[in-house]
Amino acid sequence: MALRGRNNPCAGRVAPITVRSATADDLVFEINRSTALAGCKDGIAKLKRVDDKTLQGEFDGGRKLKLIRQ
Secondary structure, three states: OOOOOOOOOOOOOOOOEEEEEEOOOEEEEEEOHHHHOOOOOOEEEEEEEEEOOEEEEEEOOOOEEEEEOO
């Protein structure tokens, strides 16, 4: 993720993800930040299909997320 945070050492760090479920209309994955750096919190992203190129949803904290295939 192209995210940077001056005051947050967890932001922008490469972290593995685990796909929890994937269907034609939904994608749910876990961001395993704690394995990249001790003390970082793991998170869940839940996305729904908008069209053939776009998934849109949010992280478990309510932050919006949009993935667009180029």
